[in-house]
Amino acid sequence: MAQRYASALFELALESGTIDAVEADLTRFTALLAESEDLTRLVKSPVFAAEDQARAMSAVLDKAGISGLVGNFVKVAANNRRLFAVPGMIVAFRAMVARHRGEVTAEVTSAEPLSDAQTASLKDALKAQLGKDVTLATSVDPALLGGLVVKVGSRMVDTSLRSKLNSLKIAMKEVG
Known part of the structure; x- marks a missing residue:
């Protein structure tokens, strides 16, 4: 599943020529997770409803200035109850970018x-x-x-x- 989401994000970033910007936003999002236990709990816990996760993530992303492809990507993952898999998706995306760059x-x-x-x-x-x-x-x-x-x-x-x-x-x- 993580591979599919990462592949979709990579294809969109490649088509729009925004691989570097997407990678930078994903790095910022990863840093946010590393800095906040509450955010990590929100991302990983199945207790929160999809609507609550999506609403909270939207606020976090807006405050962090993460929008565009990465903002939409995280929101789609939240709406589809796949927020817990976003860290794995980020790892898969980075591997695709690395292969693309040799x-x-x-x-x-x-x-x-x-x-x-x-x-x-x-x-x-x-x-x-x-x-x-x-x-x-x-x-x-x-x-x-x-x-x-x-x-x-x-x-x-x-x-x-x-x-x-x-x-x-x-x-x-x-x-x-």
Whole structure:
């Protein structure tokens, strides 16, 4: 379902030449979700009626200055009781945009937010390794303790401190 909605949004953005604007609005919407637990609850909870979700989302989008394709997209999702799937739709849309641009998306999880310098360095290293431009989808998981987990397609590199400690724990059990 997320793929279908994202595909429809991508086709509309491509036809109207507004891929960059749509991507920017989706980034703003994602930031709103990250900043507000109440908004996340509204999006994910099946308790709210479709009309209530649509009305609330309309107000949030207007206040955030998100209109056009993305505004209509989120409102349609709310009216169709698919608001809970919007984050997945955004991920699918970004993957389509990356393919369209000839980019590869790398999912990067770190123990702490990456600095701009670290992000640039990681992008450069991945571009040198893959031979393509790389878009990073970053997330933070303090349970990693340190290091990174990088996923590109079906490949994963886990340099997290948590994994290293687990490996050490297993090795110590085998010795004992």
